[in-house]
Amino acid sequence: MVKIGKIELGDFPLLLAPMEDVSDPPFRAVCKEHGADLMYTEFVSSEGLIRDAVKSRKKLDIFEYERPVGIQLFGSDIETMGSCADIATQVNPDLIDINYGCPVKNVACKGAGAALLQDIPKMVRMTEAVVKSTPLPVTVKTRLGWDESTKNITEVAERLQDIGIQALSIHGRTRVQMYKGEADWSLIAKVKENSRIQIPIFGNGDIDSPEKALEYKNRYGVDGIMIGRASIGNPWIFDDIKHYVRTGTRRALPTLANRVATCQKHLDFSIRWKGPVLGILEMRRHYTNYFRGMDHFKPFRMRLVESMSYDEICQILQEVKEHYQEWAC
Incomplete structure (x- = not known):
């Protein structure tokens, strides 16, 4: 049984990735109906929450049907992120997630998202501030590194675990790669195989079929899989993967x-x-x-x-x- 804190997710959970302008409550509703085990909100700007911006506040909307659900935060200021974790906690999600993976320019150039991969000490301090600001489990989503020369995810995983995160989702690309090329899960596997790592490790990147999900489960040994783009227009992919993992056969396609x-x-x-x-x-x-x-x-x-x-x-x-x-x- 995979657990994040006291949250039980089953033997091989499937997570819906937080996707800007996609992972809103209506989309989460159809994904939950079709088998997603854990879902996250769109990422929420810490600066927007502090300013009480309507758009940021609206992203905190969660519903009982979708539990367990996490609110994902991003930002560049440590104190602000801590304060926003407290604000997000008040709407009673099941966990708080920190985005250290978003590669888009208007996020990274402001020192948030994947930009923190260039300053691991600051990433650790920011994560610690969030952990101390909420009684909820804190998780992190990140990438392998900033570029080919800084694939430091093994070190990052240890340091984040040591200051209290309770699960880690890793996208198998660097920030420089954006979404190009093939995701490299070999480093995700190294994190999972590290004897020091005791928290669940979820792999993300390029899972677009039940066959690939089972292959990567067996090859890389992750605790679960996070699915993003492949779920858009295809919320059935969660049930499809579960059926294939269980039986080795494909379900009938949706009519x-x-x-x-x-x-x-x-x-x-x-x-x-x-x-x-x-x-x-x-x-x-x-x-x-x-x-x-x-x-x-x-x-x-x-x-x-x-x-x-x-x-x-x-x-x-x-x-x-x-x-x-x-x-x-």
């Missing part, structure tokens, strides 16, 4: 009716959470992913992304189901 129904649930939750305007606008990025691979789908997609009417969008989704009823997923 078109499954896809339309899940997309509809996602839309409905988006509107309930964000309101009729923003809920419809922010759902637009998901239609292509839900119906990926369908021939000549562009006319339907254009209608879906141009409409601001809930009733009209529902009608278009029904037309998709009728038009592609013979389509094999």
Whole structure:
């Protein structure tokens, strides 16, 4: 049984990665329904929380259905991160996660996210401040290092464990790589094999099929897998992996009716959470992913992304189901 503090996650948990503009409550709802064991919020700016920015506060919304769930924080100031851990604790998540992995320029150039991979002593001090500011378990998501010459994840893992984190998720690339090239899980395995490491180690990067998940589980010995981009438009991947790990066989692919129904649930939750305007606008990025691979789908997609009417969008989704009823997923 894999545990983070007192949180029991099963024998080989599957985690939904925190993804900006993706991992909001509506998306987490469909992933939870389809087998995600632990989920994280979009990353929350510590500076935004301190300023009481509406967008940052909204990201703290969590719901009972999604437990266990963690709030992920990022920032560059140690004192501010400690204060924000206390603020986040007040909304009663199951854990607090620190982002030391985000590679995008507008985060890293401000000294946050993956930028801390260039200053490990500061990373350790910041993590210690967060650990001391909350009674909740604290976890970390990071990368192998800043670049090829600084792949120091083994040292980082030991130092972060020593000051109190209770799980570590590692993306198998450096910051310089961004999301290019193949993720290198060999260093993730070295962290897991280190006799000093007693906390759960979760691998992240390039897991896009049940076969690959089982292969990496067996080859690298991680305690669980964190899945990000492969879940977008495909929340079924969590149940697919669990079935394959358990039986060695593939589940039937989701039918078109499954896809339309899940997309509809996602839309409905988006509107309930964000309101009729923003809920419809922010759902637009998901239609292509839900119906990926369908021939000549562009006319339907254009209608879906141009409409601001809930009733009209529902009608278009029904037309998709009728038009592609013979389509094999």
